[in-house]
Amino acid sequence: MNFIPFARPEIGEDEIAEVTKVLRSGWLTTGPKTKQFEKDFAAFTGASFAMGVNSATAGLHLALEALGVGEGDKVITTVHTFTATAEIIRYLGAEPIFADIDPVTYCISPDDVERLLKLHGDVKVVIPVHYAGQSCDMDRLLQLRSTYGFRMLEDAAHALPTTFNGKIIGTLSDVTVFSFYANKTITTGEGGMVTTDDEAIAKRIKVMRLHGISKDAFSRFQSTKPSWYYEVIAPGYKYNLTDIASAIGVHQLKKAYDFRDRRQAIVDIYNQGFSELPIICPRQIRDNDLHSWHLYVIQLEEEKLNISRNEFIEQLAAAGVGASVHYIPLHQQPYWKKTFDLKDADFPISTKVSSCHVSLPNFPGMTKDEISFVVSAVKDILNKALK
Numbered sequence: 410m411n412f413i414p415f416a417r418p419e420i421g422e423d424e425i426a427e428v429t430k431v432l433r434s435g436w437l438t439t440g441p442k443t444k445q446f447e448k449d450f451a452a453f454t455g456a457s458f459a460m461g462v463n464s465a466t467a468g469l470h471l472a473l474e475a476l477g478v479g480e481g482d483k484v485i486t487t488v489h490t491f492t493a494t495a496e497i498i499r500y501l502g503a504e505p506i507f508a509d510i511d512p513v514t515y516c517i518s519p520d521d522v523e524r525l526l527k528l529h530g531d532v533k534v535v536i537p538v539h540y541a542g543q544s545c546d547m548d549r550l551l552q553l554r555s556t557y558g559f560r561m562l563e564d565a566a567h568a569l570p571t572t573f574n575g576k577i578i579g580t581l582s583d584v585t586v587f588s589f590y591a592n593k594t595i596t597t598g599e600g601g602m603v604t605t606d607d608e609a610i611a612k613r614i615k616v617m618r619l620h621g622i623s624k625d626a627f628s629r630f631q632s633t634k635p636s637w638y639y640e641v642i643a644p645g646y647k648y649n650l651t652d653i654a655s656a657i658g659v660h661q662l663k664k665a666y667d668f669r670d671r672r673q674a675i676v677d678i679y680n681q682g683f684s685e686l687p688i689i690c691p692r693q694i695r696d697n698d699l700h701s702w703h704l705y706v707i708q709l710e711e712e713k714l715n716i717s718r719n720e721f722i723e724q725l726a727a728a729g730v731g732a733s734v735h736y737i738p739l740h741q742q743p744y745w746k747k748t749f750d751l752k753d754a755d756f757p758i759s760t761k762v763s764s765c766h767v768s769l770p771n772f773p774g775m776t777k778d779e780i781s782f783v784v785s786a787v788k789d790i791l792n793k794a795l796k
């Protein structure tokens with residue numbers, strides 16, 4: 410058996426042919442293919458507006474800017490995430506306030522969000538993360554939004570396709586951001602998509618993702634201005650998605666449900682295979698909803714084992730299985746910890762979970778043999794390490 414990587418993108422002949430077409434077309438940057446990808450994505454999520462961007466990080470930055478966040482504003486998010494979720498708050502000079510997580514879903518804890526809202530008063534935006542691909546408790550979060558009057562930006566980098574109460578993530582709150590990074594549920598190499606039903610947010614994002622250039626000024630057919638005319642109305646960014654990336658995206662999107670089903674099948678085999686081991690397997694709390702299963706994250710019951718989490722990952726690698734950690738929580742990262750004086754004791758659940766969690770490979774292209782191999786490797790290592 411060759412080494413089984415933690416993740417491997419699933420790129421088919423459709424994607425390759427479409428990229429080739431774009432390369433031959435003479436138009437490489439944002440153009441007709443991106444327009445098509447955006448249209449398809451809007452249809453997929455039911456959102457009024459879907460805007461391609463060159464990463465989810467860029468999309469999160471644009472979305473927070475469009476929500477009017479600036480210097481000194483307060484924004485609540487989770488520590489149990491990738492640093493991108495929080496760094497965009499700092500891009501705008503705003504102040505991050507960190508919440509702990511729910512012990513079962515590992516998503517932001519609505520109780521902790523409410524405690525922070527009471528403590529801090531004027532919070533402008535809350536950024537939940539649909540961790541691993543399971544939806545946050547959106548009912549509770551949206552209730553809090555009505556009560557406290559903040560805006561909500563969903564980090565859905567893991568959540569395509571994911572549903573909450575049967576509704577697909579993408580239109581549940583003010584604005585939602587998806588990632589097409591190489592190891593995400595669908596990929597364009599690098600890329601992202603922002604969805605919203607709010608026309609004002611969409612307008613601002615469209616301007617800011619391309620240098621602050623207003624297109625209203627040079628609508629070729631309605632305006633008397635010549636086609637080369639444009640107006641810069643803000644110091645914008647360079648965050649547009651290329652047609653080369655979108656060519657991959659249009660085909661990946663068509664396969665999103667199939668990829669999810671294949672990851673679900675791996676999860677079912679893992680959960681069954683690990684049932685006798687000192688492992689806490691990931692749990693889906695709403696059976697009728699779709700979990701994208703971007704990540705399959707177990708926790709080792711270390712008190713029952715003679716090896717640490719780090720040793721477990723080393724032994725898996727030696728056996729030929731790539732594993733990873735999602736994430737070292739932000740309150741343990743030097744920048745966040747020092748700058749905002751964050752302590753383990755303030756995030757007891759994330760601290761506990763992240764000390765013993767491990768992500769195993771669950772990419773859609775895994776073969777039956779590869780899946781069985783991972784199950785055997787995990788079993789062998791842990792059975793030898795039983796106390």
Ligand SMILES: *Cc1c(COP(=O)(O)O)cnc(C)c1O
Pocket residue numbers: 463464465466467490491493494538564566567587588589590600601
């Ligand atoms: C991957 C990821 C991002 C950033 O996505 P990019 O497309 O790489 O910018 C943001 N948030 C979370 C939770 C992620 O996993």
